[in-house]
Amino acid sequence: EVQLVESGGGLGQPGGSLRLSCAASGFTFSSHWMSWVRQAPGKGLEWVANIKEDGSEKYYVDSLKGRFTISRDNAKNSLYLQMNSLRAEDTAVYYCARETAATITDFDYWGQGTLVTVSS
Amino acid sequence: QAGLTQPPSVSKGLRQTATLTCTGNNNNVGNQGAAWLQQHQGHPPKLLSYRNNNRPSGISERLSASRSGNTASLTITGLQPEDEADYYCSAWDSSLRGWVFGGGTKLTVL
Numbered sequence: 001e002v003q004l005v006e007s008g009g010g011l012g013q014p015g016g017s018l019r020l021s022c023a024a025s026g027f028t029f030s031s032h033w034m035s036w037v038r039q040a041p042g043k044g045l046e047w048v049a050n051i052k053e054d055g056s057e058k059y060y061v062d063s064l065k066g067r068f069t070i071s072r073d074n075a076k077n078s079l080y081l082q083m084n085s086l087r088a089e090d091t092a093v094y095y096c097a098r099e100t101a102a103t104i105t106d107f108d109y110w111g112q113g114t115l116v117t118v119s120s
Numbered sequence: 121q122a123g124l125t126q127p128p129s130v131s132k133g134l135r136q137t138a139t140l141t142c143t144g145n146n147n148n149v150g151n152q153g154a155a156w157l158q159q160h161q162g163h164p165p166k167l168l169s170y171r172n173n174n175r176p177s178g179i180s181e182r183l184s185a186s187r188s189g190n191t192a193s194l195t196i197t198g199l200q201p202e203d204e205a206d207y208y209c210s211a212w213d214s215s216l217r218g219w220v221f222g223g224g225t226k227l228t229v230l
Contacts, residue, residue: 050219062216107165
């Protein structure tokens with residue numbers, strides 16, 4: 001059974017940092033692109049970043065470039081999101097999502113999400 | 121990052137048919153289609169349809185997806201109470217080099 005379990009959320013200070021983790025199991029982690037997607041309270045989904053199977057390619061939403069960094073450790077079956085210079089508008093549930101191992105990918109599995117609240 | 125356009129809400133009666141739409145451009149929906157996701161309150165999204173319009177295993181045959189040009193559609197027949205949820209479309213944008221989502225459609229089953 002595919003499982004994605006996020007952790008690391010909580011209260012962050014404006015200007016501060018948080019590191020989110022996503023533990024994957026039930027599939028060959030190193031064979032899939034992985035993404036972070038966030039959802040602000042009462043709002044829609046916003047893609048944050050994704051990373052290639054071997055970590056050699058990374059893409060980010062324009063508005064977050066330079067503040068957030070996606071990474072992965074295939075030996076640990078884990079995905080990460082380093083969030084720096086936090087702002088109130090970063091408050092959201094952050095989901096880890098698997099992209100299908102196909103030429104045309106889709107988000108086929110999602111974690112339960114971890115809530116990040118940025119406030120002083 | 122420009123997103124895809126979905127109507128904010130759709131309301132239909134029990135056992136009726138609802139068609140949800142998602143409009144993008146030649147770089148996203150018009151290029152490789154759009155996937156559809158369902159989200160119930162307090163839960164993560166769930167994939168209903170791949171960008172090639174096929175359904176994942178376990179998804180009801182009452183759901184069907186299609187595309188015409190830059191607009192993708194999701195049709196749900198025989199509406200049931202459990203179909204009441206938020207529906208999102210997603211697509212890879214080859215120009216932006218990133219994923220884009222629609223703003224979501226809240227489907228109400230009356």
